[in-house]
Amino acid sequence: MSSTHENLKICGIIAYMESNNKEMFYLTGDTHRDFTQVASFCDTVQSTVGDTLIILGDAGINYFGRGEDRTLKRQLATLPITLFCIHGNHEQRPETLGYRETAWRGGTVYWEPEYPNLLFAKDGEVYDIGDKKCIAIGGAYSVDKMLRLAEGWGWWPDEQPSAETRARVEARLDAADWHVDVVFSHTCPLKYEPQEMYMSCINQAAVDKTTEKWLDAIEDRLTYDRWYCGHYHTDKTIDKIRFLFNDFIEMQFRYR
Secondary structure (H helix, E strand, C coil): CCHHHHHHHHHHHHHHHHHHCCCCEEEECCCCCCCHHHHHHHHHHCCCCCCEEEECCCCCCCCCCCHHHHHHHHHHCCCCCEEEECCCCCCCCHHHCCCEEEEECCEEEEECCCCCCEEEECCCCEEEECCEEEEEECCCCCCCHHHHHHHCCCCCCCCCCCHHHHHHHHHHHHHCCCECCEEEECCCCHHHCCHHHCCCCCCHHHCCCHHHHHHHHHHHHCECCEEEECCCCCCEEECCEEECCCCCEECCCCCC
């Protein structure tokens, strides 16, 4: 995206906020513990904690599971925005770290009372965001798993959705007659993988595509308007699938 286009888009967001004074919902991709661009975006659009930024996995807030994470959370708690994070693969699941569950927008999220603006999606939950029904489906396989294990970096065996999680997601879709407005996921259905983003040093035949194949089967059955995902470190659109990494975009609603 050109800087001129990006500036015009941000100016349009600010103009809308000033004229409508409504809560805003934005999306972006993997941050991997670097929130410099998030802070800059908040400053540019003059956000408040009543606004929400949806991070499509690998926010990295729950990477260490100890003091380093607390330091980061204290910093993020000062941001004038609420972060709603889909689970990625380079981070620990909040349910394994003692997070509490609480109700949020018709669904359940994980949170800690010390950091009320940091929310983490529970896979299979459907959230009412604006006039949209939005389902969260996090997780993915780490293609750098062997390197992480060899170097002692963070890797967790529950990075992909478990059989229990997959059953919960499908049960929620059954209850919704396989119709939602929006899907938030970390990885994407197999048929939409941006193959140009494959790492040349990785043998794709050795990559576990279980989650992508499962999402493929879901996408074949599901009636939806938009699907947002991260993971691949690219900003592009394929059909109704929107990949996000560096871009920040505003969710669109029928009432606007």
